[in-house]
Amino acid sequence: MNPADIVASIPFAVTTGIELVSATPEEAVGRLEWAPDRTTIGGGMHGGAIMTLADTVGAVCAFLNLPPGASTSTTSSSTVFTRGVRSGTVTATARRLHAGRSTIAVVTEVRDDAGKLVAQVTQSQAVLAS
Template sequence: MTGTNPDLLDHLQATVGHLGTLTERLGIEFLSASPERVTARMPVEGNTQVVGLLHGGASAALAETVASVAAALHAGDGRSAVGVDLNATHHRGVRSGWVTAVATPLHRGGRMATYDVAVEDENGRRVCTARLTCMLVDTP
């Protein structure tokens, strides 16, 4: 958790991951957070397809979650990040354990932010590569 304020992680888990959100339902846990890098993990169990593999939609939701949080941190107080484009390529199946997603910036402007997201299994193998672009808007 180097470079991450522990209070920020508690805040993220309590707000983004609060009861009834997709983040909570998928079991996503934040590990580090800053505008330059957000890391979170998600269990495979409970997030699988009928055939027992990690569901691609769950990987995409994990990717969008970490990139959206990073973009919101970049946007700053009084502003929000709204996802406008998500691209995800699935490289391999996972049947158990946890996957970890890391979002890093490709572009951070005043109106748009784009993040690259790498999702890996517990052995460090790439499961999914995603890219999310967010529009940065004033919060009403």
């Protein structure tokens, strides 16, 4: 599957405007543009939008590490926000930490246009038999 096909298979990612730039079992990269409808009071990008990007890109990385016929679901997610975003694009890079028989662990860094860390998300994914 190419990145566009992967995102097309995730309706919520399409609805939220996430673009998947690249995806391999080792690393997935996606981005989301700042937009007025993705902000909080005061104009900063909503944390939920940032977490949606990170969760989506992390899930893609996990999906690409599944054995044939298996599926995955997020079982835990921990987010640390380090700065706000008031314009531009945020880019999420998810990297596999562990791919085992029953769980996959992924860490995702979200950065702004200047390359500064906006958030770090660590998530665990269950490996589900088909």
